[in-house]
Amino acid sequence: MSDTASERYHQGMVTRRSVLGDAHVDRAQAASTEFDRPFQELITEAAWGHVWSRPELTKRERSMITIALLAALGQDDEVAMHVRATANTGASREDIREALLHVAIYAGVPAANHAIKIAKQVFEQMDAGKAA
Template structure:
């Protein structure tokens, strides 16, 4: 999608879902930091990940959140894991859900991956708690 084109319905749905899950501040920062180089990528993830996958009705946002955290942790995608742990505030996934997902990671993807993801999740939850009391 280029600037001259009208966003597709899938893109519009994706943007709405992306904002609902990640929050307006996060998406606004991503959009503001977008350049001509990465704008096609931002459009792709908005339409494909958020519009095609996250907007599907089969899984709840909570279920998608849990699956996503487990996959990202298993793949060692630290920044994305942290972002999606933070997004649990908007998805309905609990801290216990995250713990259970990371236990699955330990068994199916390896203890080191789960151990590192647990460290990330603990840091994110501490930050979230500090923001609530600030």
């Protein structure tokens, strides 16, 4: 990011780190190249700075909405990433289950079924990490 990074970008980075965790954001930043750096800047400013930083919804609520939308769109890697992020957003496993039940009705049973499979795998990984 240039020296003239916007205030929205800086706020986005704070929010992105609070939701996804420093380790994830640091990995994304380290893997960034000249090719995808503009994309990383865009999502940090737009998604994290403009949308996720708004005060009208809690991070828990945004987390539930985001997981439901990503599941409906079949964005498996993003579903997994945002399920992991629930450790930081306050969305419970029950919250995720309820969001995915909505996906089943409004976006289709196969989309919800697959997202539930992903969520279960992520929860198992998270539980194994706690036990270690």
